[in-house]
Amino acid sequence: MAEAAASAAVHHEAPQGFIRKYIFSYDHKIIGIQYYLLALVAVFVGMGLSLFMRLRLAWPNAELPFGVGVMTPETYLALMTMHGTLMVFFVLTTAPQGGFGNYFLPIQIGAADMAFPFLNMLSFWVTFLALLVMLAAFFVTGGAPISGWTAYPPLSAVGEVAGPGLGTGQTLWIVSLAIFCGGALMSALNFIATTLDMRAKGMSLMRMPLTVWTWFVTAILGLLAFAVLLAGGVLLILDRTAGTSFFIPGGLVISEQILSHKGGSPLLWQHLFWFFGHPEVYIAILPGMGVTSQILSTFARKPIFGYRAMVYAILGIGFLGFFVWGHHMFISGMSPYSAIAFSVLTMAIGVPSAIKTFNWLGTLWGGSIRFTTPMLYAIGFVSLFVTGGLTGIFLGQPALDLYFHDTYFVVGHFHMIMGVAAIFGIFAATYYWFPKMFGRMMNDTMGKVHFCFTFIGVYAIFMPMHFLGMAGHPRRYPDTTSVDFLAALDPVHLFITIAAIITISAQFLFLINLLWSYFRGAKADINPWHSTTLEWTVSSPPPHDNFGGKEPIVYRGAYEYGKPDAPEDYVMQTAPD
Amino acid sequence: MGTTVAPQRPEATLGGGGGNIPAEGFGDSGPGGFSPGAGRSVYRTGMWLALVAVTMLFVAFTSAYIVRSGISDDWQPIAIPSILWANTVLLVLSSLTLERTRRALKRGLREAVNWWVSVTAILGVAFLAGQLLAWNQLSSQGIYLTTNPSSSFFYLLTGAHGLHLLGGVLALLYITVEAWRYRLGPGNRTVVEVTAIYWHFMDGLWIYILCLLLFWR
Numbered sequence: 001m002a003e004a005a006a007s008a009a010v011h012h013e014a015p016q017g018f019i020r021k022y023i024f025s026y027d028h029k030i031i032g033i034q035y036y037l038l039a040l041v042a043v044f045v046g047m048g049l050s051l052f053m054r055l056r057l058a059w060p061n062a063e064l065p066f067g068v069g070v071m072t073p074e075t076y077l078a079l080m081t082m083h084g085t086l087m088v089f090f091v092l093t094t095a096p097q098g099g100f101g102n103y104f105l106p107i108q109i110g111a112a113d114m115a116f117p118f119l120n121m122l123s124f125w126v127t128f129l130a131l132l133v134m135l136a137a138f139f140v141t142g143g144a145p146i147s148g149w150t151a152y153p154p155l156s157a158v159g160e161v162a163g164p165g166l167g168t169g170q171t172l173w174i175v176s177l178a179i180f181c182g183g184a185l186m187s188a189l190n191f192i193a194t195t196l197d198m199r200a201k202g203m204s205l206m207r208m209p210l211t212v213w214t215w216f217v218t219a220i221l222g223l224l225a226f227a228v229l230l231a232g233g234v235l236l237i238l239d240r241t242a243g244t245s246f247f248i249p250g251g252l253v254i255s256e257q258i259l260s261h262k263g264g265s266p267l268l269w270q271h272l273f274w275f276f277g278h279p280e281v282y283i284a285i286l287p288g289m290g291v292t293s294q295i296l297s298t299f300a301r302k303p304i305f306g307y308r309a310m311v312y313a314i315l316g317i318g319f320l321g322f323f324v325w326g327h328h329m330f331i332s333g334m335s336p337y338s339a340i341a342f343s344v345l346t347m348a349i350g351v352p353s354a355i356k357t358f359n360w361l362g363t364l365w366g367g368s369i370r371f372t373t374p375m376l377y378a379i380g381f382v383s384l385f386v387t388g389g390l391t392g393i394f395l396g397q398p399a400l401d402l403y404f405h406d407t408y409f410v411v412g413h414f415h416m417i418m419g420v421a422a423i424f425g426i427f428a429a430t431y432y433w434f435p436k437m438f439g440r441m442m443n444d445t446m447g448k449v450h451f452c453f454t455f456i457g458v459y460a461i462f463m464p465m466h467f468l469g470m471a472g473h474p475r476r477y478p479d480t481t482s483v484d485f486l487a488a489l490d491p492v493h494l495f496i497t498i499a500a501i502i503t504i505s506a507q508f509l510f511l512i513n514l515l516w517s518y519f520r521g522a523k524a525d526i527n528p529w530h531s532t533t534l535e536w537t538v539s540s541p542p543p544h545d546n547f548g549g550k551e552p553i554v555y556r557g558a559y560e561y562g563k564p565d566a567p568e569d570y571v572m573q574t575a576p577d
Numbered sequence: 578m579g580t581t582v583a584p585q586r587p588e589a590t591l592g593g594g595g596g597n598i599p600a601e602g603f604g605d606s607g608p609g610g611f612s613p614g615a616g617r618s619v620y621r622t623g624m625w626l627a628l629v630a631v632t633m634l635f636v637a638f639t640s641a642y643i644v645r646s647g648i649s650d651d652w653q654p655i656a657i658p659s660i661l662w663a664n665t666v667l668l669v670l671s672s673l674t675l676e677r678t679r680r681a682l683k684r685g686l687r688e689a690v691n692w693w694v695s696v697t698a699i700l701g702v703a704f705l706a707g708q709l710l711a712w713n714q715l716s717s718q719g720i721y722l723t724t725n726p727s728s729s730f731f732y733l734l735t736g737a738h739g740l741h742l743l744g745g746v747l748a749l750l751y752i753t754v755e756a757w758r759y760r761l762g763p764g765n766r767t768v769v770e771v772t773a774i775y776w777h778f779m780d781g782l783w784i785y786i787l788c789l790l791l792f793w794r
Contacts, residue, residue, distance in 0.1 A: 115619045189626040197619040227630045231637030238733070243723040246645060263649040263726060268641055275637070 014544035024125075026117035027544060031124050032103030033437065038128060039095035039426075044507075045135075046086040049079045051504055058497035060479035074164050076478035077146035081165075082138070084149030085173065088280065089180055090131055092422045096287035097222070098127065098187060100429045101215040103437065105191065107535040108209050110200025110552040112545040115193040119186050126183035133176035137169040145170040148476065150273060153247035153266045154254075157239045161254050174236050181230040184222050191219035200534075202554035206311070207573070209533045209558040210304065213311055214290030217318040218283050224322070225279040232272035239264070267332055274325035281418050282321045285385075286314065288425020289356060292378045294558075295428055296360055298531045299375035300367025301569055303559040305359040313352035313359075320349045330401045339398040346396035353389055357382065368562075372529070373447030377428035380455050381421055387459075388417025391466060406476070409469025412462045420458045427454070427510070434514075435528050439540040440521030446513045450506060457503030464492050532572050533558050617767050624771045628778050631741060635782065638737065639789060642730050646793065653725050654794035657787075658714040664707035665787060671700035672780045675749075675773055682761065682769060691756045698749040701776075705746060708739050727794075734786050742779050748772040 015021045022030060055064055056071045063069055102120065106113055114120045137144045145165040147156040151174065160167030195216040199208075208216075235246040243260075247269045250262030297304040304310060326334060326342030360382050369375070391413040394400050404410060434442045473480075473489055480486035480493065527536040534552055535542065552574050560571040646652050674697040681689035712732070715721075722732045752772060755765050 116623060185630050189623055189630065192626050193619055193622045197622050223626060223630050224633050227633035228637040231634050231641070234733070234737075235641060238722070238729070244729045245723075245726065246641065246729065250651070263645075263651040265644060265648050268644050271644070272637055272641065 024121060026113070026121050028102050028106050028114045028117065028120055029437075029542065029546075031120050032099050032101070034124050035094050035098035035102055035127070036100070038124075038131060039091045039099060042086045042090035042094075042131065043423075044511075046083050046091060047504055047507065049083040049086070051500065053079050053083065054497040054500045056478060057480075057493045060481050071478070073478040074146055075143070077148075077476065078144040078165050078169075080476065081146055081148050081151075081173075082134075082144045085134065085177075087419065088149055088284070089177065090127075090134070092284035092418065093184065093222075093280070094127060095426045096291075096422060096429070097191075097215060097218050097283065098124065100211075100291070100426075100433065101191060101218070101287060102187075104433065104535055105212055105215050106194060106198065107538070107542060107546050108212050108533050109195065109198060109203050110534050110547065110554060111194060111198035112547065112549075114190050115198055116190050119190050123183045123187035123190065126179060126186070130176045130180035130183060133172050133179060137165070137172040137176075140168040140172065142167045142169050145173045150277070151236070151269075152273075153236065153239065153264075153269050154249065154252060157236060157247050157269075158252065158254060158259060158261070159240060161257055161259075171237070171240055174233055174240070178230060178233040178237065181226045181233065184226040185230070188219040188222035188226065191215055192223065195219075200552050200554055203573075206308065207554055207557045209290070210293040210307070210310055210314070211287070211290035211533075213314050214286040217314050218286045221279040221283050221286075221318055221321065225276040225283070228272055229276035232269060232276070235272075236269065267329070270329050270332060271325070274328045275322075277328065278325045279318075279321045281414075282317055284418050284422045285425070286317070288381055288422045288428075289314070289385075291425050291429045291432070292360065292381045293363075294531075294533070295374050295378035295432055296363045296382075297559045297561060298432075298529055299370045299372055299378075300364050301370070301561045302363055302367040303557075303561055305362030305365075306355070307557065307559065309355055310359055313355040316352035317349060317356075320345060320352070324349065327396050327401070330398045331405045336398065343396055343398055347393065350389070350393060353385075357386060357389075372431075373442065373444055373451060374428045374432035374529075376448065376451045376455075377424050377431060380451065381424040381428060383455075384416055384421040384424055384458070388413060388415075388421055392417060403472075404469060406474055407469035408465040408473045408475055411475050412465030412469060415462045415465070416458075420462065424454075427451075430514075432529070433535075434517065435524030436535055436540050436542070438518055438521075439524055440517050441524050441528060442517040442521060443513050446509055446516075450509045450513065453506035453509070454503060457499055457506060460499035461496050461503060464496055468492055530568065530570050532560055532570050534573055537572060537574055617763075620767050620771050621774065624774050628775070631778070631782070634737070635734075635786075638730075638734060642734070642789065643793065645726050645730070649726060651725065652727055655715070655720055655725065655728050655731055657790060658711040660707055660711050660714060661787065664704050664711065665783065667700050667704045667707060668780050668783055671697050671704065672777050674700065675776055679769065679773055682766065687756075687759065687761075690761070691753075694749065694753050694756050697776075698746065698753045701742065701746040701749055705739060705742060708735055711735070731790060734790070738779070738783055738786055741782075745772065745776050745779050748775070 015025070015027075021027075025031060025034075052064060052068060052071070053076060055062065056076055061070055064071055068075065102114070142160060142164045145151070145156065146163055147166065147170065151170070155162055155166065156170055156174070158166070159170075195208075195212065235244075238244045239246050239248055239261075245261040245264040247266055248259065248261035248264040249266060250264075252259040252261065293304050293310060324342055324346045326338060327346045330339050330342075364379075391409070395404055395410060395413055431442055431447055434440070468489055469475075471489055473486055477483070477486070480490055524540045526538070526540060529536075534554070537552065538547060553576075554573050555576050556571065556573055558573060560566075560573075562569050563571055674693050678690055678693040678697060681687075681693055712735070715728070715731070720728045722729055748768065749772060752761075752765065752769055755761055755768075761769070
């Protein structure tokens with residue numbers, strides 16, 4: 001009794017008022033849902049932008065709705081910039097890590113909350129502020145920036161003189177990213193400290209679910225990478241607003257004006273940006289890998305194949321990810337010797353990636369597979385990861401990249417691996433954990449229809465882009481009408497646009513499923529999927545402090561499925577020997 | 578020597594933590610864990626992680642500094658303002674006095690704690706004022722942020738360091754106030770520990786920046 005009282009004193013009590021409970025909440029579960037909703041808003045905005053871009057590519061002279069009219073090339077570039085930025089930062093970085101990581105990491109390691117609950121709340125609200133600042137760029141004079149999500153200077157640094165959106169819009173863009181870095185750093189710190197110091201008794205590192213491993217390594221990448229982006233962002237802000245010349249070279253004449261800047265290096269930005277940018281790819285995809293491992297094992301009713309190898313592969317991918325940024329810059333005039341070094345290291349990432357893929361297939365092999373919706377999405381993730389990964393090997397060769405660079409091949413590649421694969425990870429996680437988060441099952445039929453449309457749809461959209469790229473189609477062109485050799489490719493653009501319209505429409509099915517299931521879904525019991533990890537030992541949704549003030553004790557690893565002598569075919573992590 | 582024993586709050590709320598967030602940072606909660614007391618080390622972990630991020634920030638600035646100075650033909654090294662030497666002495670002294678504070682706290686010499694921590698805070702504030710004076714000296718010579726890439730980096734590095742140090746000064750001021758009110762319970766002792774880590778790191782970081790400015794011209 002005394003013990004219980006003492007431990008209660010350390011805790012934060014469940015808050016009562018609406019604002020403390022749901023708005024400025026310290027509870028990692030509420031914060032996780034907040035991150036998820038933020039990403040949901042951002043993903044639908046980002047998707048809407050891509051729809052307008054596709055319409056413009058298929059019908060360059062069409063009058064578009066919502067006051068867009070006949071879209072100017074500048075508007076196309078602005079939509080493209082905002083699409084990329086919203087998706088990379090506010091969807092792929094927030095939902096898998098801030099959303100599901102926040103919700104499930106503490107529960108899966110047996111903790112009552114994150115290590116620093118206040119900091120956790122601050123991270124979310126800082127990220128929210130960053131989103132508002134980013135969206136504000138649409139509504140200022142000149143509109144959103146047109147320099148792409150990578151914001152290469154001098155275009156992004158010289159200001160309004162170079163084009164619409166490069167004035168206030170670009171300043172808001174870079175300020176938003178600097179704010180975002182702040183939120184991401186706080187969040188990363190919290191995740192690492194939580195994983196290191198808050199594990200329950202018996203939860204050794206090698207007993208952690210692979211989801212926890214991926215969130216942990218993702219946080220390490222975030223802590224190291226976002227600090228560097230912040231540094232680059234500060235320099236860019238100074239170049240834009242204070243008149244320094246970190247990135248702006250001398251002798252620039254833009255719109256018949258001579259700029260006073262001199263001596264800066266645009267390549268310096270590229271180095272700083274991609275030193276962040278490549279790990280960012282893994283920040284987006286690693287949590288999806290963890291979720292896929294968790295789900296494949298659960299629904300194949302088999303232990304994950306090669307758990308230790310999986311852990312080392314995650315660490316290997318995270319480590320190598322910091323030494324390959326140069327492969328984004330092969331055509332920047334880099335020394336061929338550096339290019340070869342970057343290329344070899346890039347190829348080296350293929351090894352841990354192949355280990356992971358092999359182990360996923362090994363997990364499926366001979367399993368008694370249950371084709372639930374989350375399982376379908378996890379298998380889809382493996383498919384997309386392989387497709388997107390293989391094209392990465394092409395782009396990692398300097399000789400091939402000279403040709404492929406800045407073509408649709410690159411667009412197809414990174415949408416497959418970073419975009420859609422990570423999104424499939426989010427979908428898989430949503431269908432898998434929704435019952436735990438909201439106490440109701442999601443509709444399985446609707447989920448499967450959604451999966452079919454999405455899976456076939458994304459291949460129909462992004463596969464043809466590889467062929468466009470091989471045909472030499474540059475990316476970022478708003479239309480093909482003024483370029484003769486591209487005119488023959490117009491039918492492909494039309495096909496992609498139609499596929500995109502169908503796929504985007506299917507996403508509303510997901511939204512409807514979320515809402516319908518939240519209110520009308522069948523009640524979920526504690527462990528509907530017969531999973532083994534700690535979140536399935538507590539009620540759905542879990543109580544305020546996750547385990548009702550009692551510390552769970554962990555006796556075994558996370559994936560004990562298909563036990564021949566067990567009463568059921570799985571053993572919970574908390575089951576004593 | 579008055580060995581006043583401060584009234585300790587029985588379940589002192591933990592404060593302090595990562596980054597340059599004011600010391601009462603993580604207010605209401607303990608470190609989410611179940612066993613009371615086991616959570617103290619998490620604040621140390623958090624601080625070290627924050628310092629990793631700070632390190633990466635300055636590593637990035639350093640690489641930008643080296644690249645920018647290497648490629649350009651417009652780099653003119655600026656003369657380091659002489660007041661920086663005095664500032665450096667102040668900052669190193671403040672690290673020493675902070676150690677005296679910690680030692681006194683460990684021995685329960687509360688009176689000594691109050692004085693040493695006050696001296697530390699004053700030295701910290703003096704350092705910041707000195708840095709502003711250095712900026713003043715430069716600008717009176719007509720050297721501004723945009724004058725030259727070298728001066729841009731001078732203002733950038735000293736400014737970024739100063740902002741981080743300001744966080745440490747705020748934490749020191751908080752500790753000073755708490756010390757004079759005799760409220761250094763277990764929770765606030767964690768704040769002292771964590772602030773000390775941060776402060777020494779900022780001290781080392783300053784020495785590093787000074788060396789960079791001196792030797793990589």
